[in-house]
Amino acid sequence: MNQKNIRNFSIIAHIDHGKSTLADRLLEETGTLTDREKADQFLDKMDIERERGITIKAQAVCLNYKADNGEDYTLNLIDTPGHVDFTYEVSRSLTACEGALLVVDASQGVEAQTLANVYLALDEDLEIFPVLNKVDLPGAEPERVKEEIEEIIGLDTSDAIVASAKEGIGIHDILERIVERVPPPQGDPSAPLKALIFDSWYDSYQGVVVMIRIVDGELKKGDKIELMASKGTYEVLKVGVFSPEATPCDALRAGDVGFMIAGIKVVQDAKVGDTITHLHRRADQALPGFKEVKPMVFSGLYPIDTSEYEMLRDALEKLQLNDAAISYEPENSMALGFGFRCGFLGLLHMEIIQERLEREFNIDLITTAPTVVYNVTTVKNELLRVDSANKLPEVQYIDKIEEPFILASIHVPNEFVGSILALCEEKRGVQREIKYLTESRVMIVYELPLNEIVMDFYDRLKSISRGYASLDYEHLDYRPSKLVRMNVMINGEVVDALSLIVHQDKAQLRGRDLVSKMKEFIPRQQYVVAIQAAIGGKIIARETVKALRKDVTAKCYGGDISRKRKLLEKQKAGKKRMKQIGSVELPQEAFLAILKVKE
């Protein structure tokens, strides 16, 4: 296909605003799927795969389209994940495009989630055009939503497309608009090969499948290639496109989007953002923007039932096949037994993994409070990287501790600026910049300790701004800080899995907060439960869960027996996921109490 007839685009949309239905319609309209039935099948298959998490990120489809001007076009639709933890992956997917559809539900309006991706797309200089979806719904207010898009995002909506993916309204217009407005790719097909990896996943038959965008040059089966960042060299076994089934082709050329299989064994060897070039005709420079994705947040994962340790290890191994960003190593806790210290991109990534382990692998877990990686210099001048409070040496052996800082950009409607600034100050932030993007939207830039972000920052941000603040961050540097280990004692015994690293000035407050939150989560038991927070030998906070004194159903006769017994069974099921620590039963939530938002 001639480059000038290729259009690479993505769809930016909030979760329920109809992205997958729209994608489905575009496939149908272009005849990529010939009939409804096939379309349903296609989506169903994707759903099952998504549920099983096998190709959770496989999202680039090639559409062939004959435009009204009579010419044939190849439209490559590239999908993106959507959360702050995956900002980097999203940015790479967007780099592979020249344009983006901004799909907004005509009754819901712009949602916070959409914004961060729009800004990323603007950063990549993408041509963005708005589509108002679900106009067939009775509550649709396309005019109001148009205004909102203009005001919040600053995008011209005078020619926004009004559509209903469900009813098939506006689909043709969208395709025409893509052809008209999205610029064709600019690449030199005869230059040395430069191909961008924007996604990869593991397939048990073919090894790693790599999604690529050819920027310059041409890639064929049999080519000897090199991955410029990870330095691996491979021979290409297959190239092709998804349309929507995997369809091999002879070659991918500058401007094309497709897949490559090259006998790569693990996803860690085909990192998102890496550049593929030819081994014998190398590009002098890799594509810009590659970042080594490193886990930033660590926490301990322990099976509640200690006999499920092996199961947990197998599950983590399986998840890692498809997720280059998680790491894990065995860890041992006095309180929780054998488990793993796992590294994640961020809090959401952690929650996703935790949920998948519980849902897909059926393992009940205790997750300990997340921590970042600290650089500790001992008095003997050794440098330690500490990713767990329990690995922090005793005070007398520490010369200095450094903690990671990030540069956080927060986009927010101006009415929330005051409270967001207060939050950033509370979190030990250093203000860099406050900028009015439009009359009503503000960008607040702060240097913040990552340690504060992984606690409750994001939840607080969302609750303060009623969901309208969006957060993006990049890593800055390590800075010396006064940090201490805070231990938590249950009935006088230190529970290692509850230890935290906190800033000295915040210790008192954190300690008080933590024990009072834990008190809420620990149900009353037969005996008194004392919860204490301590630094060194000094108790800084204490709460008591009073003993249960009375819990009895007075009446139990013929008709009531089933009902009352079932009530107790239900109550019991709710308490099943508790961990016995000494004589005390702690629920899962107690271990993550530190994360719970202060209301």
Added chain:
Amino acid sequence: MSALYLHIPFCLSKCPYCDFYSRIPQSGDIERYVDALCLDLERSRAHYLGGKFSSVFFGGGTPSLLNAHQVARLLKVAERCYGFEREVEITLEANPGTLTAQQLSGFRQAGVNRLSLGVQSLDDKQLAWLGRRHSSQQAIAAVEMARCAGFDRLSLDLMFALPLQSLADLKAQCQRIRQLSPEHLSIYGLTVESGTPFAAQQQAGLWQLPDEEAYRDAYLYLHEQLTSSAYEHYEISNFAQSQQRCRHNYSYWQRQPYLGVGAGAHSFFANRYGERWACTDSVDAYYSAIDGQESPRWRIETFTKPQAMAEAVYLALRCKDGLDVQRFEKRYAMNFVQHFSGALKRCGAHVTLRDGRCSLDVEGWLLFNYLIEDFL
């Protein structure tokens, strides 16, 4: 052992703490209802295989709204269809406010040999607060009338843990109980059921239930007082003089079969690990099932072995006699102590294994719901 429960879902007014279905009887309503009960008794014969009844219980609602003739008729049908054991216990629940001497002797003559009086309190202040229609004088008069009518088995229903009920109040009531000397007492801590007027009042902050400590104090005081004056505390909420336990309720706790007739009545069939059935709880739906020759009863639970085991333990531990370990092990072919080792450990000093029986002490009863969880 096999029991019959007859449910009479009529009340002249609704008590503010009660969440049972009931309705105010219209003229002819009760007669029609008794007709339906008789038909239900006849037709259930084919399904109920529990054998002769060793106890019959008229519960409600307000069963004393029936006249003696109606009671006699129901008992006659029941006896004809199923048979009664020789020493059959026949209990009728009655409201002290509306009883007459004549009515009582009528019930006695009809075959009722045990009367359960819904006294609730022997303190006028508390009776008024509970929204009851009778006074403590009327309650005492009802006891005397019952004695005169020949009832030598009397049970009183009482409540404790009421707002503003002090230990001194309880003490005075215990004194009165000793004077009246009923053979049996059912004493319940007040529970606020959702959807009742009490629930709304409580939510509006009009009053507060006594806290856990006050509940405990009252419960332990009653236990102390009554066990030291010839009563046996034989179930969490029940006290009896020697040989005066309620056989009917005891058969519920032993998972013996029972047939329940009437709107809202439950039945338990003992085939395999047991089945529990329920009748529709509206009177009109009950009528239309009976009129339409349909069964008003449907199965709400079929027990598996583990469920049956759990329920057997759950019910037995509510009783002072506790669980007969050997019988249990034989019935379910398993080792009790081994199977429930964790749960038993949790009970700590509150559980006793002695003479082949496993039982909880009074403190254990106070934590019953908490301790029993691990057995379920």
